[in-house]
Amino acid sequence: MTITQQDELDGLKEIGRIVANTLQAMARAMEPGMTTRELDEIGRACLDRAGAVSAPQAVYDFPGTTCISVNEEIAHGIPGPRRIAAGDLVNIDVSASKNGLFADTGASFRVGPVSPRIDRLCRDGRRAMEVGIAKVASNRPLAGIGNAIGRFAEARGYTLVRNLASHGVGRSLHxxxxxxxxxxxxxDRRRIDRGLVLTVEPFLSTGAQQAIEGGDGWTLYGDPVAPVVQYEHTVVATDRGAIVVTLPG
Structure with a gap:
């Protein structure tokens, strides 16, 4: 989607705020002993109250309202009976639509105390996303996003999962x-148009380079096996840089 009118930006900010608030509510509620299905139900209630529709369910018939991935699962985890435990690394991805507009956000969370290595990975995962967002502006190269993230990751000894990409969003999820x-x-020789709506969502790891599908047809795992974090915002490109629309409020 390329935004050309203020009402489009306002609508995108509304659904962006809804998915961000949902993500924040789920993160606050998460605790050891809770099942991922119970956590997903909190997300469903938040979206319902806001009049929003889960994008994975509506677009892909995903068996959950949100994607919740624990430890070895790195994306598209199906909410179910798995119990969250102290020390787990949990990724929550929330995407939804309202009034024909879509927004997408996600983050990885530590449950209770974790190793300093995982703490650092989480901090650097969010920073990798911010490095990429800083390269979003009108008429800049799209490849500048990944090139900047790559430099950041290499300098700190990380790998990047190279078959899970950012994408355009707005009138549809992808x-x-x-x-x-x-x-x-x-x-990639493409350039960023003014008003382009896109996600920035690097998957930063201590060793994984690919995502491979598990037996349920949805859940993705890192290959080689290693901790992976993902942080994601939906942004709009302007002449002055990126407007982040997936902010709570």
Whole structure:
């Protein structure tokens, strides 16, 4: 989606705020002993109250309102009977629509005390996203996002999962540009249009380089096996930089 009118930006900010508030509510409620299904129900109630519709359910018939991935699961985890335990690394991804507009956000969370290595990975995962967002502006190269994230990751000894990309969003959950690398690439010559709506969502790891599908047809796992974090915002490109629309409020 390319925004051309103020009412489009206002609508995008509304659904962005809804998914951000939902993510925040789920993170606050998460505790050891809770099942991922119970956590998902909190997300469902938040979206329902706000008049929003779960995008994974509506678009892909996903068996949950949100995606919740624990430890070895890195994306598209199905909410279910798995119990969250102290020391777990939990990724929550919330995407939804309202009045024909979509927004997408996500973050990884530590449950209770974790190792300093995982603490650092989480802090750097959020920073990697911010590094990418800083490269979003009108007429800049799309590849600049992944190139900047790649430099950041390499300097700190991390790998990036290279088959889970950022994407265009707005009128649908995934739209042009269909794939935006969050790793270094030389082949992409596309530029960022003014008003372009996109996600920035690097998957930073201590060793994984690919995502592979598990037996349920949805859940993705890191390969090689290693901790992975993902942080995601939906942003709008302007001449002055990126407007982040997935902020709580």
């Amino acid at each position: 739209e042009y540009p269909e794939e935006i690398a969050t790793w270094p690439t030389r082949s």
